[in-house]
Amino acid sequence: MTRSALTAFLISACASAQVSFEDISKGPSENWLTYAGSYPGWRYSPLKQITPANAKLMSPKWVYRVPDARGLRMSPLVYKGVMYITNTNAVYALDARSGRLVWQYRDARAKGGGVNRGAAILGDRVYFTSSDNYLTALDRQSGALIFSRQFADVEKGTTSTSAPLIVKDKVIVGSAGGDGGMRGFIAALSAANGDEIWRTWTVPAKGEPGSETWSGFAEWGGGATWLSGTFDRETNTLYWTTGNPWPDFAGTPRLGDNLYTCSLLALDLDTGKWKWHFQFTPHDTHDWDAQSWPILLDMEFRGRMRKVVLHANRNGFFYVLDRITGEFLRGTPLIDKVTWASGIDDKGRPVLIPGKDPTPEGNWVCPSVKGATNWMGQSYNPTTGLLYVLTLEQCGMYNSSSQEPVPMKNFAGGGATEEGGQVLLRAIDPKTAKRAWEYPMTGAGRMWTGTVSTAGGVVFTGDDDGQMLALDAKTGKLLWHFNMSETLTASPITYAVDGKQYVAIASATAIFSFGLFEPAEPLTPPKVTFGK
């Protein structure tokens, strides 16, 4: 069999394959099958063609300009040589070797705009959610519509932005809109037909446990779930974070801890029932959603092996919790300048510094509203034992308003500024919370780019000035950069086709795919004829 015939056969054989739960459980390979790469949320790939020694030879392989895109936040999926990307209310399937479009699906009837963070894949189907809360399943090869079912009412302030997480036969979806007043939830829908299997609300209804932590506004209290979660197969547990309480900057109308906002929830996959919760920021008044990846890890902690969940939080602290019990193990500063709390006490509660709430004239607090980190993808690399986190050293002015909060009018009870500051990629040893290295960036503190790291020993990320970077995972040494010339607000992935490793990332308006430089081979286009 010639090479070309073999290639054609292989691609043909692959095309009829189906994505299984087992495939997703194995984590990245040549494929990238779920937003964070793997259920524990590592964004780590075993690919090792690109190394610190050869990363200097990286070059762009193709660019796909996404129609109507303005600020892409999506992380691509790749299966058997096809890349699936999303924009608002749209999915595109691309030939992952060439960037050529295979099919597109654009939902012209979807109401509203907003961002979309990506798709999910299972069997022969690609899933995504629309901004008006429809879960849509498409045929993986043709883009044909299989079903489109609404799971939440946009009239209640809820929209959808996150990539669904598929576990076994369930599509887990979240809820967005917490800055305008809504009630957050996580729901499990049937992958077969979109039927609802369970729904767990993140803010208690009147009379339910936790409702005593709200003096008012619980029915619009937020706790949105706008980032995908992670999953522990061994214990059948979902880990999902919740967003800010509403109104964001006005604490007085909602006195109390405002459970279960700014929290991490551990839920049973089959029933959605609560196993435990941990609230990072009780009674948040700075819009510090807990949306950052709950990374699952088995590691030695104070002399014994523990099953932990790591959480680098927007509020400025880096947490380690026991993921079986929810027990707080450690909370340490993630960034250098935190002025609202002097630390975390031994129960996991912040030790507040008085007078840091928003005020009518403005209150200068660190970190800024954007947070010490945010939803951008972090990476844990088992070969270096390091966690790679984009952090922001930035402070801001927090203002309160005396205006009556009105749900769904996007009134947030005040406002906040983001001023100056610097983004630094930090490599943290989760065992000690010490920094192994850091890579300071230039820029205006506007990026939302995450990371992916590899067995080849490279961390890929974007910087705060629109550059794609490759860094040595052990030392943080810059290996290669490429000017994409747009503010980067998405996280990279890595994949392989025909034995060649690629690294893909969305800029504001396009998908770029990079690989090692290869001289162009002369190609004589084949004879093309038109006729009957």
Added chain:
Amino acid sequence: MRFGAIFLIALPIAAQHGRYVSESQHPAIGDPKAIAEGAKLYATSCTGCHGPDGSGGRGPNLVKRSLWHPLRDEAIYNAIRNGVPGTDMPPTKLPEDQTWNLVAFLHALIGPASDNSVPGDAGAGEQVFWGTKAGCSNCHSIRGKGGRMGPDLTNIGGSSPLAVIKESVLEPSKDLMFLGNEGATVTLKSGKTMKGIARNRDNYSLQLIDEKGELHLLSMSDVKELKILDHSPMPGDYRQRLSQDELRDLLAYLSRQVARPRGTIRKANN
């Protein structure tokens, strides 16, 4: 249900076909009685220039308009009342209510087929679609069933006016817009031959869905020869292949295919 004239059932969905952007508040819009009255007026006063189904003649095609400016009910109303200066379209002397009846009919004609009570037996049409005589489902899919070669028809009624669906069935090659749906036969350098639909291609790569519905991502460096059909791969003989009743029923079935049926939201969200 068999009706002599197209008319509209209650109109919960605003017409969203392409360029028809307005949601008029006028009570005639969506009112079956007004539409039936409008149909009569259209048959007597407008078909001479615009054709019995709005597909044009001496006057422009009203369904597949060549101009891309947004169209509103009020603009149609004004064109009927005042005519279009500099063209053969004369001002009419119709009273206001009758003019609105005519606008309501045109709104229905231009809007998605699913907004209309299209004549025919959709149940019988379903049999035609999935049966061997028409063979539609060999290439087209609806809700995940059927072939992958042709365009997915899950939302065809929700996205296209009846006249457009009809033309696509009867004259698939009329528009010569096959990009993404080109019939292709590929001969690889290995000697292997594949037939299917080129979903995309350039001088360097080819994305092909074969007759079994499998996707192939090919490099043109592996391709020896590529033959592209100069017409739509869809058969052009449905006028002969199907009886008039079968055709009407098939159109009724297709017209009811909507991706997002109303009322699917669950109670749990409240």
